[in-house]
Amino acid sequence: MKKRLSYLFAALLVAMGFTVASGATSAQAAEPIKIGFFAPLTGFAAQTGKDMLAGLEFYLKQQGGKVAGRDIVLISEDTEAKPAVALTKVRKLVEKDGVHILIGGLMASTGYALQPYVDGKKIPTLYPVMAPDDITQRKRAKWIVRTGWSSSQPSHPFGEYAYKTLGLRKIVTLGFDYAFGWEVVGGFQKTFEEAGGKIVQKIWVPVGNRDYAPFLPQISKDADGVFALLFGAGALQFVKQFKEFGLKDRYTLLGGGTTTDEHVLPSMGDEALGIYTSLHYSAAIDTAVNKKFTVPYREFAGKSASYYSEALYTGGRWAIEAMTAIGGKVEDRDGFLKALQQQTLTDVPRGPLKISSYGNPIQNVYIRKVERVNGELQNTVVKTYPNVSQFWKYDPKEFLKQPVYARDYPPMMK
Amino acid sequence: MARAANFKNKALLFIGVSVLLVLAAQVLSTYWLSILTLVLIFGILAMSLDILMGYTGLPSFGHSAFFGVAAYTVAILSTRYGVGFWGCVGGAFLLSTAVAAIFGLLVAHTKGVYFLMITLALSMVVWGLAFRWVGMTSGDNGISGIPRPDLGEAVSMGDDVNFYYFVLAVYIAVFLLIYLFLRSPFGQSLKGIRESESRMKNLGYNTWLHKYLSYVVAGMFSGISGILWAYYNGFVSPSDVEITASFEAFLMVILGGPGTLVGPALGAGIIIFLQNFLSAFTERWLIVIGTIYILTILYLPHGIMALNIRGLKFNKTKTLSNDQTSGGTS
Incomplete structure (x- = not known):
């Protein structure tokens, strides 16, 4: 008898579970x-x-x-x-x-x-x-x-800016190894090389990587700039180690917008000063x-x-x-x-x-430079490209014929 | 006599639960039904891992490798080459079993921590392929748009209820197969290896071969859950084969009770339910799950199934696994 009862009990429990579960979902015809x-x-x-x-x-x-x-x-x-x-x-x-x-x-x-x-x-x-x-x-x-x-939208104008305004000619890129990283770096590479510059080396690091000591010594002595695409704790650590390795005085440091985004910027120190990045926003837009x-x-x-x-x-x-x-x-x-x-x-x-x-939005793209204003770091806007489309200056149909930016696209120039 | 009665009880309960699961499709809303589908899919994964962990005494940290291989095979064959349902299922089944057969050669001679580490390393190889072989797997973006299986005009799997029945049918079949497998003389020899490999060797068993086959069979069933997963989600990505995925299956087994077939299935149900239910109420749902793990390990080291529900003795193996922990398999 006891056994029978326990079955009944178990079955009841399960049945109750189902009714509770379905009861919770039936009240959907609400106003808000x-x-x-x-x-x-x-x-x-x-x-x-x-x-x-x-x-x-x-x-x-x-x-x-x-x-x-x-x-x-x-x-x-x-x-x-x-x-x-x-x-x-x-x-x-x-x-x-x-x-x-x-x-x-x-x-x-x-x-x-x-x-x-x-x-x-x-x-x-x-x-x-x-x-x-x-x-x-x-x-x-x-x-x-x-x-x-x-x-790649903010990267397109930035590639040109890096060549024409910042006067950089040879750049090493370092970025998180996944679609977002490839696309930000790829867009930059395309316009930078079309303007006349050259990406001499691309370094990919695992997403969320926090120690850049193995990667920093690899950076080519030949380059005059480094483009970094990181975010979160990885960005913090990179910027710090870049200075500690004595690279800050040797290269101009550029980056994707997230590298110095305000979600990490308040935790950075003077080592972040002077980094150029591009994004469709900056908290310091005046x-x-x-x-x-x-x-x-x-x-x-x-x-x-x-x-x-x-x-x-x-x-x-x-x-x-x-x-x-x-x-x-x-x-x-x-x-x-x-x-x-x-x-x-x-x-x-x-x-x-x-x-x-x-x-996709058509919006301004801002080239930003990290500065200290009133004691706080901020992404000061140094140049505004108004109403930028995802296709930049290219014809959409032509642009879409090329593959999406990837780990090895655009390919390295010989 | 007691054994026969116990068997009858189990059979009755199995049929009862199966009937309830069938009826559930009529009662539940599509959301809860999809969660239940998920529970069944991960139930298969957890049960397959239990063949290794609970019955053969080989805790594996890389079990999602076969799950992932099967899911990726379905994804690639169906989206890139337009292969039909049976082709995808056959290909995924064969490939995941083949990978298990190859990996098995590398791991079957180890045990304990060494087994843990090698399976972990091998699953990282699969993850690396999924992540880096961009031309084939689309890397981190994953592969989306896997169509639900289509078994002719009458049974469209695009319908959530039909798909649920399909998964349920596979689940029941897998459950029975694993049950029979474990009860067979071969399955008994696996328990023997778990308890004392040296004694089994002395008795003349080729323990390496038995462990190897156990690994391959577990990988095969894991592949089946991977196939269902690919069709369920319509999307695969490297996170399906990450360490955390293997670890989750591991925890499902621990929570439910290794060495009991029902336990891991139950563990899968509890974890998936908590993940989807609790997270609606609090961001700190991980703390709740963590607390449950700790309490389980402190007070129910043999899992939920060690709770002696009145009259139901699932925990026949409890005493055995007690010996195992004190006997020391390392």
């Missing part, structure tokens, strides 16, 4: 507009993910948490910086929570992983950070609107619109704004203004998507922003 946010909130990239979340929360707070008479609910999920986890979490946001729009993501691989699912489910999706070139180039996604950038964002944001988040927080601040605004434009009718997904694509905002912190027919 749901925004699904996903980013790494744990793991090696947690800091950037938290900056992103803070940017979005800050905008929603400023904005009042309501649009067209409907409440806004923000549901956030942790992707652990793993594409497969991101996919599972996005499934949850869509199928269980029933979100009306997805915003977020950090790693380039996540960007590619989500594309078939999002297109299949027809969920309007914003990529405010994820920058893999092909999402808006060779593998365009219908339901994804990018308000961020494509990896406009009233930007100050209206950076000053209260610092109070809200307790630290300075980074490109990641600006990306979600602007991304959040992009979504909300599109919702306003369609009177809050987010259930009409086609209409919502159209509103997201056709919008133009002229007064976001980074400058004017609109989306090209390829789904």
